[in-house]
Amino acid sequence: xxxxxxxxxxxxxxxxxxxxxxxxxxxxxxxxxxxxxxxxxxxxxxxxxxxxxxxxxxxxxxxxxxxxxxxxxxxxxxxxxxxxxxxxxxxxxxxxxxxxxxxxxxxxxxxxxxxxxxxxxxxxxxxxxxxxxxxxxxxxxxxxxxxxxxxxxxxxxxxxxxxxxxxxxxxxxxxxxxxxxxxxxxxxxxxxxxxxxxxxxxxxxxxxxxxxxxxxxxxxxxxxxxxxxxxxxxxxxxxxxxxxxxxxxxxxxxxxxxxxxxxxxxxxxxxxx
Amino acid sequence: xxxxxxxxxxxxxxxxxxxxxxxxxxxxxxxxxxxxxxxxxxxxxxxxxxxxxxxxxxxxxxxxxxxxxxxxxxxxxxxxxxxxxxxxxxxxxxxxxxxxxxxxxxxxxxxxxxxxxxxxxxxxxxxxxxxxxxxxxxxxxxxxxxxxxxxxxxxxxxxxxxxxxxxxxxxxxxxxxxxxxxxxxxxxxxxxxxxxxxxxxxxxxxxxxxxxxxxxxxxxxxxxxxxxxxxxxxxxxxxxxxxxxxxxxxxxxxxxxxxxxxxxxxxxxxxxxxxxxxxxxxxxxxxxxxxxxxxxxxxxxxxxxxxxxxxxxxxxxxx
Numbered sequence: 033x034x035x036x037x038x039x040x041x042x043x044x045x046x047x048x049x050x051x052x053x054x055x056x057x058x059x060x061x062x063x064x065x066x067x068x069x070x071x072x073x074x075x076x077x078x079x080x081x082x083x084x085x086x087x088x089x090x091x092x093x094x095x096x097x098x099x100x101x102x103x104x105x106x107x108x109x110x111x112x113x114x115x116x117x118x119x120x121x122x123x124x125x126x127x128x129x130x131x132x133x134x135x136x137x138x139x140x141x142x143x144x145x146x147x148x149x150x151x152x153x154x155x156x157x158x159x160x161x162x163x164x165x166x167x168x169x170x171x172x173x174x175x176x177x178x179x180x181x182x183x184x185x186x187x188x189x190x191x192x193x194x195x196x197x198x199x200x201x202x203x204x205x206x207x208x209x210x211x212x213x214x215x216x217x218x219x220x221x222x223x224x225x226x227x228x229x230x231x232x233x234x235x236x237x238x239x240x241x242x243x244x245x246x247x248x249x250x251x252x253x254x255x256x257x258x259x260x261x262x263x264x265x266x267x268x269x270x271x272x273x274x275x276x277x278x279x280x281x282x283x284x285x286x287x288x289x290x291x292x293x294x295x296x297x298x299x300x301x302x303x304x305x
Numbered sequence: 306x307x308x309x310x311x312x313x314x315x316x317x318x319x320x321x322x323x324x325x326x327x328x329x330x331x332x333x334x335x336x337x338x339x340x341x342x343x344x345x346x347x348x349x350x351x352x353x354x355x356x357x358x359x360x361x362x363x364x365x366x367x368x369x370x371x372x373x374x375x376x377x378x379x380x381x382x383x384x385x386x387x388x389x390x391x392x393x394x395x396x397x398x399x400x401x402x403x404x405x406x407x408x409x410x411x412x413x414x415x416x417x418x419x420x421x422x423x424x425x426x427x428x429x430x431x432x433x434x435x436x437x438x439x440x441x442x443x444x445x446x447x448x449x450x451x452x453x454x455x456x457x458x459x460x461x462x463x464x465x466x467x468x469x470x471x472x473x474x475x476x477x478x479x480x481x482x483x484x485x486x487x488x489x490x491x492x493x494x495x496x497x498x499x500x501x502x503x504x505x506x507x508x509x510x511x512x513x514x515x516x517x518x519x520x521x522x523x524x525x526x527x528x529x530x531x532x533x534x535x536x537x538x539x540x541x542x543x544x545x546x547x548x549x550x551x552x553x554x555x556x557x558x559x560x561x562x563x564x565x566x567x568x569x570x571x572x573x574x575x576x577x578x579x580x581x582x583x584x585x586x587x588x589x590x591x592x593x594x595x596x597x598x599x600x601x602x603x604x605x606x607x608x609x610x611x612x613x614x615x616x617x618x619x620x621x622x623x624x
Contacts, residue, residue, distance in 0.1 A: 112523060112524040112525045112526075113483075113521065113522065113523045113524065114521070114522050114544065115487065115519075115520070115521045115522075116518075116519070116520055116521075116522070116543070116544060116545075117517065117518065117519040117520070118517065118518040118519075119516065119517050119518075120515070120516050120517065120518075
């Protein structure tokens with residue numbers, strides 16, 4: 033390694049996008065991350081007690097000259113001033129679990145929620161929507177885990193909690209089309225996930241990202257592994273295009289993919305594959 | 306021991322809106338040192354470990370009809386709580402302005418008194434603010450320490466004399482707010498800040514922990530004192546490497562100070578200085594920041610006001 037000049041150069045036109053992506057996967061103060069650098073870009077992996085894993089994919093943006101050693105963040109405010117940072121790497125104490133996410137069957141078990149973080153935060157975890165508030169005052173999610181049930185007939189997603197009292201929220205696909213953008217399910221499945229892990233998949237997404245969010249996809253894979261996918265824009269905010277629809281085109285390199293994997297609680301095997 | 310003076314309108318403005326808010330950030334208690342010609346607010350000159358700050362005013366900058374006498378060459382010094390002083394000045398201003406917009410001239414008198422407070426057997430020293438409103442007069446007593454003995458005054462004067470050494474190279478910081486924003490973020494990273502200043506006009510502030518190094522570099526700043534041209538071969542090197550090479554060449558100095566002290570020194574922008582210069586004292590004794598004030602509406606230094614801070618160096622570093 034030469035003393036001058038890093039081995040990898042990666043230029044980013046909007047640091048805020050990366051900050052947003054990193055914020056989204058940060059759920060505690062001291063949190064180690066494994067960084068993978070390759071010619072395709074940067075992948076950042078964070079884990080919690082081998083039950084929750086988050087991955088951030090920052091795709092290749094401009095130029096990657098060769099392979100890693102360390103990387104330098106440098107922002108140029110003006111010609112004569114700069115801010116730089118150097119993060120020393122260390123060998124991770126544990127190897128991150130590389131779960132091969134496999135579909136549970138021929139038909140994917142998935143649903144896409146418009147603006148998931150907001151939905152989860154306001155409707156599911158802290159119900160504040162007017163309708164719910166009328167029904168149940170001071171609603172709190174009971175117990176430490178949440179059961180997610182997907183069923184094809186009628187197509188619906190159910191969030192269910194039991195503890196000191198029960199709480200069940202049903203989203204009927206045909207009723208909540210403004211909320212559930214897509215739905216795919218050919219048989220009923222049900223898994224239980226730790227509340228705090230489910231919350232970690234959405235709670236830290238910065239509000240600026242929620243605004244741009246096009247929907248978050250939740251997929252249940254084999255063994256009940258839950259995958260939550262968000263897309264975060266890392267491009268400089270530009271003038272919004274008047275014709276951007278749900279399939280609106282955005283340059284792939286301007287998007288950071290954030291994926292969370294949540295393992296189900298093991299004791300639960302009600303109606304599974 | 307007698308002290309009596311009228312605060313001028315300009316003096317009230319200087320203290321209330323600018324200097325007292327800034328000095329309050331330096332530390333709750335300061336020494337007020339009054340001489341025949343000057344009024345000084347001094348922080349940490351007697352005990353070595355904190356950030357030292359010296360704010361000095363010629364008597365005309367603050368007062369009218371300034372009368373001082375003591376058996377100690379007309380010098381008086383005592384400790385005072387800045388926030389109490391600030392409150393007294395502030396409420397005096399509100400009383401003065403409450404009734405019409407007339408001039409505050411000769412309406413705000415301050416003097417040193419000894420009074421017997423309620424439930425006390427011993428008289429206590431106070432700095433008294435007497436404010437004459439339209440129909441009323443309000444008297445506020447700010448408690449102060451026992452005035453310094455001759456030996457204590459000499460000690461304070463010695464500390465003041467020792468705090469006057471000037472760095473050989475001073476660089477002007479272009480934007481105090483920008484630097485303050487940056488340092489406020491750095492406070493979360495670590496406690497020790499490395500500051501390097503070169504004769505080329507480079508200022509480097511950097512924090513290093515076992516895992517991360519974060520820094521900011523400002524280049525081509527205005528230099529006062531010893532200066533040199535930056536070597537052309539260094540141009541494309543990183544900030545850290547250039548700084549290290551400049552130190553090796555003897556063209557730069559580097560010291561380590563507390564981030565908290567550095568952030569405090571930046572709080573002096575509350576005093577609304579027109580310029581700020583950072584420099585490292587000879588042998589890396591301390592990091593000095595000197596604030597410059599212009600005569601309003603000009604680019605000429607107002608010599609009746611001065612403010613500078615000295616940040617203790619935690620590790621001599623490379624000098």
